[in-house]
Amino acid sequence: QKEVEQDPGPLSVPEGAIVSLNCTYSNSAFQYFMWYRQYSRKGPELLMYTYSSGNKEDGRFTAQVDKSSKYISLFIRDSQPSDSATYLCAMMLGTGTASKLTFGTGTRLQVTL
Amino acid sequence: DSGVTQTPKHLITATGQRVTLRCSPRSGDLSVYWYQQSLDQGLQFLIHYYNGEERAKGNILERFSAQQFPDLHSELNLSSLELGDSALYFCASSVGGGTAQETQYFGPGTRLLVL
Numbered sequence: 001q002k003e004v005e006q007d008p009g010p011l012s013v014p015e016g017a018i019v020s021l022n023c024t025y026s027n028s029a030f031q032y033f034m035w036y037r038q039y040s041r042k043g044p045e046l047l048m049y050t051y052s053s054g055n056k057e058d059g060r061f062t063a064q065v066d067k068s069s070k071y072i073s074l075f076i077r078d079s080q081p082s083d084s085a086t087y088l089c090a091m092m093l094g095t096g097t098a099s100k101l102t103f104g105t106g107t108r109l110q111v112t113l
Numbered sequence: 114d115s116g117v118t119q120t121p122k123h124l125i126t127a128t129g130q131r132v133t134l135r136c137s138p139r140s141g142d143l144s145v146y147w148y149q150q151s152l153d154q155g156l157q158f159l160i161h162y163y164n165g166e167e168r169a170k171g172n173i174l175e176r177f178s179a180q181q182f183p184d185l186h187s188e189l190n191l192s193s194l195e196l197g198d199s200a201l202y203f204c205a206s207s208v209g210g211g212t213a214q215e216t217q218y219f220g221p222g223t224r225l226l227v228l
Contacts, residue, residue, distance in 0.1 A: 031213065032213035032214075036219075041221075041222075042221060042222075043115060043117070043203050043205075043219030043220050043221050043222055044156070044203070044219045045115065045218075045219065046216050046217070046218075049216070051213070088155075088156060092213045093213075100158045100161070100169050100171055101146075101148075101158055101217065102158070103155055103156040103157070104155065105154075105155035106155060106156070
């Protein structure tokens with residue numbers, strides 16, 4: 001069983017829809033949670049970073065963490081064709097030299113006109 | 114553009130060969146990370162160097178090795194290549210020693226195809 005599970009999709013939604021992307025994890029030692037966006041043939045770029053249970057909002061994006069259920073989500077409001085990409089959740093252990101990011105396999109999102 | 118550069122962009126080689134992938138971190142960043150992305154395994158952490166020293170190791174095969182030079186650029190050496198080594202190899206950099214609060218900035222990747 002992988003440490004981080006993510007539905008690979010693809011997920012196709014019409015422009016303007018609300019998108020929900022999810023990851024579950026098995027290691028309760030993960031303390032830091034990120035969402036990366038990866039456009040085709042590009043490197044991942046950091047979208048959101050959270051370290052506590054609850055919601056964090058940034059524009060059209062909301063990251064949600066539920067540590068008790070080991071479940072994280074990314075919501076995209078008013079989705080745009082430019083949001084079409086693969087979204088990767090990533091997690092990290094505590095502070096110090098814990099530099100390893102553990103990624104989900106990514107969910108491919110397609111926003112159609 | 115993240116500021117992280119990787120060369121070459123594409124590499125085609127044969128089984129049994131050896132290749133070197135190069136990464137230049139963002140100006141001022143001291144840490145370099147290497148990741149492998151394949152269709153079945155996703156993005157997997159290989160190794161982390163901080164200011165020339167190895168900091169953390171992930172699922173890196175013994176046939177693979179890396180180093181970070183005094184000018185902070187890094188090289189990932191892949192030897193005795195197998196078909197299964199075909200993947201995208203990403204380098205990332207961050208400003209410090211790799212704490213969770215640091216953002217890792219990814220380069221555009223090197224696409225390796227082993228025939």
